[in-house]
Amino acid sequence: METVQLKHQLKKQIIEFLNLTSLTPEQIKDDQPLFGDGEGLGLDSIDSLELIVLLNREFGIVIKDPKEGRKVLVDVNTMVAYIEKNRTK
Amino acid sequence: MFYIHQTACISPQQTFSGTGIDLSREYESADNRMKALEPAYPGIPDNILRRMAKAVRMGVGTALPLIRTAGEKMPEGIIIGTANGGMEESVKFLKQIVGYNEEMLTPGNFVQSIPNAISSQISLLSKNKNYNATHVHRGLAFENAALDAAMQVNEHPGNYYLVGGVDEMASFHYNLEYLKDSYKKEGISNRRLYETDTPGSLAGEGGAMFLVNGLKDQALARLQALVTFHSEEEGAVAGRLRVFLERHLASGGLAPDLFLTGENGDQRITHFYRANEAVIDDNIPVARFKHVCGEYPTAAAFGLWLACQLVGGLPLPGHMVKRAGIASANYKTILFYNTYKGQQHSYMLLTAPSL
Amino acid sequence: MSRVFITGMGVISAIGVNIPENRKALATGQCGITKGTSFPSRYAGELPFAEAPLSTEELKEKLTIRDAGVTRTTLLALHALEEAILDAGLSDEELVSSDTALIGASTVGGMCLMDEMYRDAHKTSGGSEFLASYDCASVNMFLQAHFKMNGIVNTINTACSSSSNAILYGARLIKNGFAKRAIVGGADSLSKFTINGFNALHILSPEVCTPFDRDRQGLNLGEGAAFLVLEGEEAVATGPAGSGATGDKNFYAELTGYCNTNDAYHPSSLAGDGPYLAMEGALSSAGLQPGQIDFINAHGTGTENNDAVESEVMQRLFGVPPAFSSAKSNIGHTLGAAGAVEAVYSILNLVHQEIYAGLNFTHPIPETGLHPVVTYRRMPIHHVMSNSFGFGGNCTSLIFSKA
Numbered sequence: 001m002e003t004v005q006l007k008h009q010l011k012k013q014i015i016e017f018l019n020l021t022s023l024t025p026e027q028i029k030d031d032q033p034l035f036g037d038g039e040g041l042g043l044d045s046i047d048s049l050e051l052i053v054l055l056n057r058e059f060g061i062v063i064k065d066p067k068e069g070r071k072v073l074v075d076v077n078t079m080v081a082y083i084e085k086n087r088t089k
Numbered sequence: 090m091f092y093i094h095q096t097a098c099i100s101p102q103q104t105f106s107g108t109g110i111d112l113s114r115e116y117e118s119a120d121n122r123m124k125a126l127e128p129a130y131p132g133i134p135d136n137i138l139r140r141m142a143k144a145v146r147m148g149v150g151t152a153l154p155l156i157r158t159a160g161e162k163m164p165e166g167i168i169i170g171t172a173n174g175g176m177e178e179s180v181k182f183l184k185q186i187v188g189y190n191e192e193m194l195t196p197g198n199f200v201q202s203i204p205n206a207i208s209s210q211i212s213l214l215s216k217n218k219n220y221n222a223t224h225v226h227r228g229l230a231f232e233n234a235a236l237d238a239a240m241q242v243n244e245h246p247g248n249y250y251l252v253g254g255v256d257e258m259a260s261f262h263y264n265l266e267y268l269k270d271s272y273k274k275e276g277i278s279n280r281r282l283y284e285t286d287t288p289g290s291l292a293g294e295g296g297a298m299f300l301v302n303g304l305k306d307q308a309l310a311r312l313q314a315l316v317t318f319h320s321e322e323e324g325a326v327a328g329r330l331r332v333f334l335e336r337h338l339a340s341g342g343l344a345p346d347l348f349l350t351g352e353n354g355d356q357r358i359t360h361f362y363r364a365n366e367a368v369i370d371d372n373i374p375v376a377r378f379k380h381v382c383g384e385y386p387t388a389a390a391f392g393l394w395l396a397c398q399l400v401g402g403l404p405l406p407g408h409m410v411k412r413a414g415i416a417s418a419n420y421k422t423i424l425f426y427n428t429y430k431g432q433q434h435s436y437m438l439l440t441a442p443s444l
Numbered sequence: 445m446s447r448v449f450i451t452g453m454g455v456i457s458a459i460g461v462n463i464p465e466n467r468k469a470l471a472t473g474q475c476g477i478t479k480g481t482s483f484p485s486r487y488a489g490e491l492p493f494a495e496a497p498l499s500t501e502e503l504k505e506k507l508t509i510r511d512a513g514v515t516r517t518t519l520l521a522l523h524a525l526e527e528a529i530l531d532a533g534l535s536d537e538e539l540v541s542s543d544t545a546l547i548g549a550s551t552v553g554g555m556c557l558m559d560e561m562y563r564d565a566h567k568t569s570g571g572s573e574f575l576a577s578y579d580c581a582s583v584n585m586f587l588q589a590h591f592k593m594n595g596i597v598n599t600i601n602t603a604c605s606s607s608s609n610a611i612l613y614g615a616r617l618i619k620n621g622f623a624k625r626a627i628v629g630g631a632d633s634l635s636k637f638t639i640n641g642f643n644a645l646h647i648l649s650p651e652v653c654t655p656f657d658r659d660r661q662g663l664n665l666g667e668g669a670a671f672l673v674l675e676g677e678e679a680v681a682t683g684p685a686g687s688g689a690t691g692d693k694n695f696y697a698e699l700t701g702y703c704n705t706n707d708a709y710h711p712s713s714l715a716g717d718g719p720y721l722a723m724e725g726a727l728s729s730a731g732l733q734p735g736q737i738d739f740i741n742a743h744g745t746g747t748e749n750n751d752a753v754e755s756e757v758m759q760r761l762f763g764v765p766p767a768f769s770s771a772k773s774n775i776g777h778t779l780g781a782a783g784a785v786e787a788v789y790s791i792l793n794l795v796h797q798e799i800y801a802g803l804n805f806t807h808p809i810p811e812t813g814l815h816p817v818v819t820y821r822r823m824p825i826h827h828v829m830s831n832s833f834g835f836g837g838n839c840t841s842l843i844f845s846k847a
Contacts, residue, residue, distance in 0.1 A: 017195075018139070020135075042136045049195070050197055057193065066646050173579065182640070182641065185640075186637070191486045191639075192486075199641035200645075201711075203551070203835055205601055205602045205835070209711065209835075209837050213708050220705065221705070221706035221836075223838075225579070226584065244616075264566070265571075269575050319597060320594075
């Protein structure tokens with residue numbers, strides 16, 4: 001799958017998984033910080049654990065340490081780069 | 090006990106003040122269930138709303154407007170009664186445990202399923218670091234919360250406390266209750282609930298919240314007495330009513346002008362309600378409310394909310410009247426009785442603030 | 445308002461089935477946390493748990509319970525409650541009096557039977573014997589009916605601070621005149637639901653927990669129950685004539701201070717205001733200065749967040765904190781029972797003038813440098829503080845003082 005398509009798919013999955021019902025994929029910028037308020041999407045530590053599960057269920061990626069996970073979960077760009085490198089599904 | 094200054098209610102009827110309270114419409118049940126009508130929840134940020142269980146939404150949705158009314162005087166306590174908390178979230182988590190064989194589970198459902206999620210979300214959103222309690226004793230969860238608030242008010246009469254009762258009707262939980270014969274097996278309409286002569290009631294849900302303190306000035310109503318107990322004997326229950334009437338009404342020269350009950354159409358426990366009615370004078374009107382909110386463990390919170398509206402001047406809807414007695418345009422001394430499954434019982438006395 | 449005294453206690457945990465066994469295990473530094481458990485979860489044998497030493501069948505046999513639908517959580521509660529009632533010498537009359545309250549706590553309730561609940565919820569007819577036993581209230585509903593109690597009965601669930609709040613609530617019922625005595629406590633048993641919930645939050649330790657240690661990896665789940673009998677000053681013999689006491693009951697200790705607050709920060713982790721305000725409030729309600737606390741029974745779960753925050757708060761409030769340790773290194777985190785079990789342990793500190801070692805500690809947390817007590821010792825103790833901080837930011841601090 002091309003990177004552009006993967007980014008769009010990932011945004012859809014994030015919205016569905018985290019129940020971000022007021023957002024569309026188009027409203028999430030590729031480099032928008034996932035965590036923190038202001039410019040960020042405003043996700044919190046529970047969301048980061050949920051995203052680790054999403055990476056496992058959808059892409060077969062195992063991240064055992066949540067702290068390591070936070071390094072990957074910066075924005076859609078970093079997530080997609082990690083997925084492309086490490087996906088087993 | 091305490092003075093009630095503000096109330097809010099989300100229920101299967103039009104009870105949320107943002108939409109205008111109208112109990113005359115008697116919205117109908119569907120499939121033996123009465124689902125709560127939820128407002129848009131403007132006070133809850135989307136980011137937080139997206140993850141909330143229904144019970145948490147209803148609890149927070151009724152609490153935040155009252156906290157805003159308290160303004161600078163932040164409540165010194167947030168006290169919630171809920172028998173089941175975020176039940177549907179428990180179910181979702183359970184399904185994950187089974188579906189994924191205990192591996193790689195998302196924690197959001199688990200965190201939202203815990204009964205104290207309601208009181209803690211209220212604290213979080215209002216940045217309230219004061220007393221915070223969650224009472225979960227099934228059909229007396231709300232009454233225990235009310236007693237907790239009454240003790241707080243007794244110790245600190247000038248402080249506001251937020252107290253309420255919330256329960257949601259989760260599909261999982263409905264199935265368990267259905268197996269226990271808590272609900273009618275035959276399809277009926279809530280509008281004919283009391284005409285049935287079969288076991289069970291209708292499933293309901295909702296949340297009712299109260300802002301209370303020990304000050305009479307500008308109060309809507311006054312909770313003067315509250316008694317709870319466990320019994321399965323009709324005689325013992327009637328005996329408790331006699332003591333309640335003597336201790337909390339007669340001794341103060343009061344007499345009830347309305348008897349409001351949680352009669353719920355369950356033929357197995359109607360005799361408790363009849364036994365109570367037999368104790369009080371024939372000329373006291375009797376009204377009941379479960380046909381508009383359904384049966385759930387904290388339905389007494391809806392009952393108390395309703396009593397507050399009546400004391401405040403809301404006309405008693407005709408469809409709630411069981412026995413006409415000497416009717417009044419404005420009830421001031423309301424005796425309340427509820428039983429949950431004929432095991433847990435509560436009496437409350439709600440009056441106008443001046444009494 | 446009446447003073448509140450503890451006239452009886454009962455406990456069951458991974459280190460003993462009664463008060464003497466628990467005390468001996470604490471004094472000799474026994475750890476009840478192991479990886480060998482028969483609990484039906486894929487994590488049995490993989491993760492450490494602190495299981496009570498009686499199987500569900502053994503509990504039923506010992507308590508001669510043949511009723512259907514009685515869960516392990518209820519059996520643990522009953523076991524501890526029976527010990528407490530006997531210990532307090534409560535008469536049958538007192539037990540069924542409408543002046544006697546029963547205030548319990550549980551976070552698991554009957555959800556220890558998660559598989560049964562899942563099966564029942566998918567049935568269209570029939571249903572197991574446990575249909576009415578899954579909620580938290582089922583424990584106290586059983587106890588009320590079993591003992592035919594006629595006073596106020598309540599169940600509290602504020603996550604890990606539940607039974608501390610049950611103690612606080614019972615005390616206030618006595619002070620406000622709604623009860624003459626209150627039997628207060630809590631119970632929880634191991635459950636697939638909580639195991640998986642905590643595991644999903646990545647706070648279960650793969651090894652035996654090491655509270656307040658630099659290299660701590662999380663908590664171990666445990667199970668247990670404890671009840672305390674609280675009575676007002678009318679009932680107890682507190683001193684010379686004219687002191688307000690007309691009764692003749694002996695008591696172990698007095699509940700002199702308590703405070704409940706909310707951290708209002710996050711659903712499952714702490715920032716610090718909640719614990720600080722709870723501890724400060726308990727001191728204020730007891731009329732004590734920080735320097736008067738001789739020992740703290742800490743919440744000390746062994747998670748990164750709790751132990752860091754709790755250490756920082758203890759330093760902020762006390763400057764140099766008094767001796768402290770966490771019993772969770774002996775019995776794991778017993779969730780809804782923790783507050784009550786640890787209250788019992790705090791009272792044992794006072795009765796026997798001794799403090800117990802916190803186990804498995806090697807290196808302090810660098811930011812605070814605090815060392816829990818690591819060896820048993822006898823010492824003069826007048827006031828013990830017991831802390832419980834839970835999910836949802838529910839924080840409660842209790843202070844018990846010497847008789």
